[in-house]
Amino acid sequence: MSDTLVLSARWGRPNSAALSTYRADGGYGTLDKALGLDPALIVDEVKKSNLRGRGGAGFATGLKWTFLPKDIRPRYLTVNADESEPGTFKDRYIIEHDPHQLIEGIALTCYALDIHLAYIYIRGEFAKQARILEVAIEEARAAGVIGPKLLGKKDFDLDIHVHRGAGAYICGEESALLESLEGKKGYPRLKPPFPAVVGLWGKPTIINNVETIANVPWIVQHGGDAFAALGTGKSGGTRLFGVSGHVNRPGVYEKACHYNLKKLIMEDAGGIVGGRALKAVIPGGSSSPVLAAHEIDISMEFDAVKAAGSMSGSGGVIVFDESACMVRALARLSRFYAEESCGQCTPCREGTNWMEGILHKLEAGHGTAADVDKLEQVANSIAGNTICALGDAAAMPVQSFIKKFKPEFLRHAEQRCCPFGDHGWGLTQAPQDAVAGPVRYAR
């Protein structure tokens, strides 16, 4: 297993976010070299790297870039920093600890794709992270890294701006993000046309996740083949996996993208709190189908997790121990989707509220076995019937929780109460090691 750190090498160092730190480490040297290259070569390296989108969908980044129409200008780049999927908390650490790596990634991407204006769309709740980005961009501008000439020598003007959202999960969906960036409510657009063809202000727009773009400097420096070799099959590189819930060492871990999920939880994250037994794992953010304890000895590579019936999605791993009530957990998740449904499509707007209502009824002990069937029916009616993926995202947890833990749902109906009561839900004290710090990375 490779020990290479592509993304978190500087995390935790003093002043790791400063331009001087980044430059002392050779930062912006890759951009310097790239300015002498044909931009098409950069696109080729990214294609060769097998870099796949880190926002959740896992789409091949190089392929996405080729969807830009050849002759339409201007084109725009939008970096998605709307990190809002429950269980996902990785992009914020890239921004906090190494914003210049992201900025160099943006500069390289823009140079490769002939883009002169980029926006970083960051969720409104990340006030501190937005300030860090603004400071870093200002530093880069003042030092002549970006602006009228890249690194003060290449006639290629580039401007980067931070655009803060204001609290809406849906704006992480790329077309809703564009609507929001255009000053509107976040209603997803019908696709096609895809944003690469008709995007921001009707112009071709590439939208990539923060982690995706932060990989670009390494790929250009070391070559696409070297990046591909860090991973396996059709997935190159390392990934930032965020582990939260009932583990001893919650945090972000940079690992090869095909790292073993069980090892990540039981070794890196220190195993289950209080020596309790593992019950379930959501492997890739709250929308990904839940896995039972016996199903987690798998590679986290996109296609491998898919083969196991779930998704490695955003890499947000949520761990439940034996004390957790699956009905209560699902009820909370369903409330999230009901709250965050934008309301545009009827199946999602109505269905998410129905699911939330039925689940709270079951958890309160007022439900019946017929309600469990109805719940499943509602989920099946949402899935595939909406403009964007939020409908599926709301349905998949419901479908998978029932599939994997149906007896627990029925027990709520039979006993007319939650068999778990309040006991054990929510730790009353932090796990032993959690106070050591928010960021963890392992070699």
Added chain:
Amino acid sequence: MTNHAGGVEGLPREKVEQFDRALAPILKRYPPDRQASAMIPALRLGQALFGHISPAVQALAADRLGTSPSRAEEVATFYVMLETHPTGKHLVELCTNISCSLMGGDQLWGYLKRKLALEKAGTTADGRYSLREVECLGSCGTAPAMLVDEEMYEQLTPQKVDSILKGLS
């Protein structure tokens, strides 16, 4: 909605001028023919200056961005961080989503309600605090977490909550 020499009906002239001064650099981030893109930052600015985003503030933002007040209203009412009604002096927003909840967020919610003598989300009688539950804040590895006046606090305990609230002006 037109304005008279910079003043929008019902809004203090001085603050409107302040709004215009602060808005100018924000507008530069967007192409001249795409100024309506600044709607969220403009409304956020209005919220900071006027306390909340009243219809008059919506009209002000719309006017300055060259778009309709209904566009401003559409945005002001869609995003949870944009307040169309007055809130308490300090806004306390606790995440109770799954990872926070697994780490004691629900107990903290109960604790905060008791501490602020509120039965549910709302504003304290003295207008000092508004309390609400919010969705995932992206602090799952450092749960439970909350925002107080838009600043994030993580790895919360009841004691930590006490000292954070005590430190507010």
